Amino acid sequence: MSNTSKQPEAGKITEATLTQMQERVGVEVPEPRRYHNDYVTQDGSRHFCWGYGDDNPLYCNAEYAKNTRWKGLIAAPGFSYTMGENDVAPLSPEMKKKLKGDPLSGLGAYQAEMNFEWWQPLREGDQCYLRKALVGTKLSEGRMGGKTIHEVRGIFQRNQDGVPVASRRGTFIATERSDKKEGDKKKDDRKSPALPQPYSDDELAVIDACYEAEADIRRGDQTRYWEDVEVGEALPQMVKGPLKLTDLILWHMGWGLQISPPGAFRLTHDIRKKIPGLFPKDHLGVPDTVQRCHWQDDWAQQLGFPGPYDYGGQREVWLSHLLTNWMGNDGWLWKLSLQHRKFNFLGDTTWLQGTVTDKKIENGRYQVHLDVLCVNRAGEHSTLGTAVILLPSREGGEVLLPEPPADNLTDLIKHQVEEYKRESE
Numbered sequence: 001m002s003n004t005s006k007q008p009e010a011g012k013i014t015e016a017t018l019t020q021m022q023e024r025v026g027v028e029v030p031e032p033r034r035y036h037n038d039y040v041t042q043d044g045s046r047h048f049c050w051g052y053g054d055d056n057p058l059y060c061n062a063e064y065a066k067n068t069r070w071k072g073l074i075a076a077p078g079f080s081y082t083m084g085e086n087d088v089a090p091l092s093p094e095m096k097k098k099l100k101g102d103p104l105s106g107l108g109a110y111q112a113e114m115n116f117e118w119w120q121p122l123r124e125g126d127q128c129y130l131r132k133a134l135v136g137t138k139l140s141e142g143r144m145g146g147k148t149i150h151e152v153r154g155i156f157q158r159n160q161d162g163v164p165v166a167s168r169r170g171t172f173i174a175t176e177r178s179d180k181k182e183g184d185k186k187k188d189d190r191k192s193p194a195l196p197q198p199y200s201d202d203e204l205a206v207i208d209a210c211y212e213a214e215a216d217i218r219r220g221d222q223t224r225y226w227e228d229v230e231v232g233e234a235l236p237q238m239v240k241g242p243l244k245l246t247d248l249i250l251w252h253m254g255w256g257l258q259i260s261p262p263g264a265f266r267l268t269h270d271i272r273k274k275i276p277g278l279f280p281k282d283h284l285g286v287p288d289t290v291q292r293c294h295w296q297d298d299w300a301q302q303l304g305f306p307g308p309y310d311y312g313g314q315r316e317v318w319l320s321h322l323l324t325n326w327m328g329n330d331g332w333l334w335k336l337s338l339q340h341r342k343f344n345f346l347g348d349t350t351w352l353q354g355t356v357t358d359k360k361i362e363n364g365r366y367q368v369h370l371d372v373l374c375v376n377r378a379g380e381h382s383t384l385g386t387a388v389i390l391l392p393s394r395e396g397g398e399v400l401l402p403e404p405p406a407d408n409l410t411d412l413i414k415h416q417v418e419e420y421k422r423e424s425e
Helices: 015-024 042-050 077-082 093-098 187-191 201-217 245-255 266-274 290-294 297-302 312-327 409-424
Strands: 107-118 128-141 147-159 164-176 238-240 332-340 350-362 365-375 381-390
Touching: 015 128, 015 147, 042 077, 042 245, 077 107, 077 164, 077 245, 077 312, 107 147, 107 312, 128 409, 147 409, 164 409, 201 238, 201 312, 238 312, 290 297, 312 332, 312 350, 312 365, 312 381, 332 365, 350 381
Parallel strands: none
Antiparallel strands: 107 164, 107 332, 128 147, 147 164, 238 350, 332 381, 350 365, 365 381
């Protein structure tokens, strides 16, 4: 197998870029990265939950969890982000040659969508293995002009017994970076309206009141039955913010780094030797992670943003918190599909909202469909999407967990590739 396609120009989007991306669709790629957690532990689960402000004892206290329907601690839905031992055999020399180089080199890529499915809980002591592949790609025009390319990444996970537990399919939009240099920017860029302004005491009091109510609205072990839910019902509002650098540090303590390889000092040095592009120099001339746009002003501005901003993954987990609080410990969050529309800059506040849009019974599963929403301090919708929750029924009994479209990860990847093709037609 030879790679005869024309090499794309670094930092530019061309037909060659699309061709190379299409050659990668459906190819299972080994995961070289060590994830944050090898096993589900009470400590790891608790640290993850605390990093987004959740202290539900189902996820944080193994003794409490023994008396729930799960008979032990389970991880919160978003915890699957932190796990994944490689489940793919080494690539053949021919495939390595075919996949050599990065067709998106020099481009800025930003998360636009994420679609989750959860089929089985990750229980205390479980391991998690993953297979990943590009499941689709397309070329399009950007909203501000110029070309963009959609990179649709799929990650599929199983437990140590070979049972599929979760998948996530994310759309990342790669764009050509601006040629404008940092020195060309106006000095008042930091005064952009996109950046949060100081808070009044009255505004902070409204946020604090929402936090005060949060413990009371968590359903916990008070079973929410499908029959008691009404279409049009609004979920109690939750809040996350004002987002501080401290919150970001605590988030990383539970989530890991995800993008940058883990480790400090010599460990970072070893990675930098292999992938120097991940470590552009800072204002002192010192190589540092490209990921610092989430916490460092000057680097975020150099990339064209007024200041550091949050992760799409944070908002995804925040909305899962809204949903698990509402459904109670006997429910099951099955699907969550989200679109990220705006960046949340450090200092912003996000209000989480949800509304029941439908109820149905299919294959013995009592479904509740919802619209969910993140609203920023300016009243703009920063993230919106849908969710499907399974609830226990007075007539039908406890939740029947969903079945994945296939019983192994390779077939799940094939299913997602075909599904994306149908959606794109």
